[in-house]
Amino acid sequence: MHIPTLATALTFGWAASAAQLTQVSNYGGNARAKPGMWVYVPDSVKIDALVVAIHSCQSSAQKYFQNNKIPWKQGSDRKGYVTVWPSSTTECWDVSSKASLSHDGGGDSNAIANMIKYAITQYKIDPKKVFVTGGMMSNVLAATYPELITAVSLYSGVPAGCFVSSSGQSAAWNNTCSGGQSIATAQKWGDVVRAMYPGYNGTRPRMQIWHGSTDGTLAPQNYQETVKQWTNVFGVSTTPTSSKPDTPEKNYRTDDFGENVQGIWAQGVGHSVPSHLDVSEAWFGL
Ligand SMILES: *[C@@H]1O[C@H](CO)[C@@H](O)[C@H](O)[C@H]1NC(C)=O
Ligand SMILES: *[C@@H]1O[C@H](CO)[C@@H](O)[C@H](O)[C@H]1NC(C)=O
Numbered sequence: 071m072h073i074p075t076l077a078t079a080l081t082f083g084w085a086a087s088a089a090q091l092t093q094v095s096n097y098g099g100n101a102r103a104k105p106g107m108w109v110y111v112p113d114s115v116k117i118d119a120l121v122v123a124i125h126s127c128q129s130s131a132q133k134y135f136q137n138n139k140i141p142w143k144q145g146s147d148r149k150g151y152v153t154v155w156p157s158s159t160t161e162c163w164d165v166s167s168k169a170s171l172s173h174d175g176g177g178d179s180n181a182i183a184n185m186i187k188y189a190i191t192q193y194k195i196d197p198k199k200v201f202v203t204g205g206m207m208s209n210v211l212a213a214t215y216p217e218l219i220t221a222v223s224l225y226s227g228v229p230a231g232c233f234v235s236s237s238g239q240s241a242a243w244n245n246t247c248s249g250g251q252s253i254a255t256a257q258k259w260g261d262v263v264r265a266m267y268p269g270y271n272g273t274r275p276r277m278q279i280w281h282g283s284t285d286g287t288l289a290p291q292n293y294q295e296t297v298k299q300w301t302n303v304f305g306v307s308t309t310p311t312s313s314k315p316d317t318p319e320k321n322y323r324t325d326d327f328g329e330n331v332q333g334i335w336a337q338g339v340g341h342s343v344p345s346h347l348d349v350s351e352a353w354f355g356l
Pocket of ligand 1: 231232233234235236237244245246247252
């Protein structure tokens with residue numbers, strides 16, 4: 071009888087992966103907001119890069135990690151990078167209060183920045199290889215912590231600061247913005263970003279913006295507004311430098327606005343545009 075050896079088991083992929091999503095109970099910093107931090111370190115770390123995968127509304131780090139439509143665990147296993155999974159204490163991330171919309175304001179964005187700083191030290195991440203993906207919060211994080219993040223892949227979000235609450239409420243829903251009625255010039259949207267970290271003059275995260283043309287949760291107009299915002303931040307025109315139909319797949323259109331801003335318009339797709347692991351990883355240079 072043939073008894074499989076360890077080598078045979080490995081060859082046929084029988085050895086179970088030991089890596090698991092693990093909670094970090096004290097990631098440090100003094101933000102008032104205390105979202106949870108979860109981390110996934112693959113069995114074989116091959117690259118000193120970090121991807122922060124930020125869950126959508128009515129989700130959590132664990133649910134997002136277990137959702138088989140969210141491919142970042144697979145990316146982590148395949149390419150060997152670490153992933154951090156923040157977990158909100160509110161139904162949606164706080165993208166409306168002054169605290170979260172300011173650099174070091176003590177809100178959710180501040181707490182996630184603290185998770186990134188913790189991860190850089192703990193997992194020996196190259197600070198030039200920190201990437202963020204998710205919805206509205208990933209855009210807010212790019213605006214409030216530009217010095218920490220290299221690139222963002224934003225799925226079905228809104229401009230940073232679009233969900234602001236005039237009464238300063240935390241984690242408030244904003245119907246004007248979600249309905250696509252928060253319309254401003256590129257300059258105004260750019261000013262909103264710059265005001266979140268006054269005086270900052272370093273590099274900004276490269277921004278990839280995905281949006282579906284039939285998004286019924288965050289109206290499609292938010293795509294144009296977000297493109298205006300980040301092209302202004304990078305000082306480039308809102309007219310694409312190149313436009314590729316049926317890219318990366320049929321009925322999607324990829325528009326480049328120079329090297330630092332890319333829009334991907336998904337015709338006929340609602341909320342949210344499914345994660346495109348390969349395309350987001352390519353944007354990150356992974
Ligand atoms: C919703 O956001 C817009 C900016 O996008 C802001 O002008 C408005 O005051 C906000 N609404 C509320 C109720 O806070
Ligand atoms: C840019 O930031 C650096 C470091 O904080 C500072 O020394 C410099 O004066 C700033 N430059 C401008 C033009 O604000």
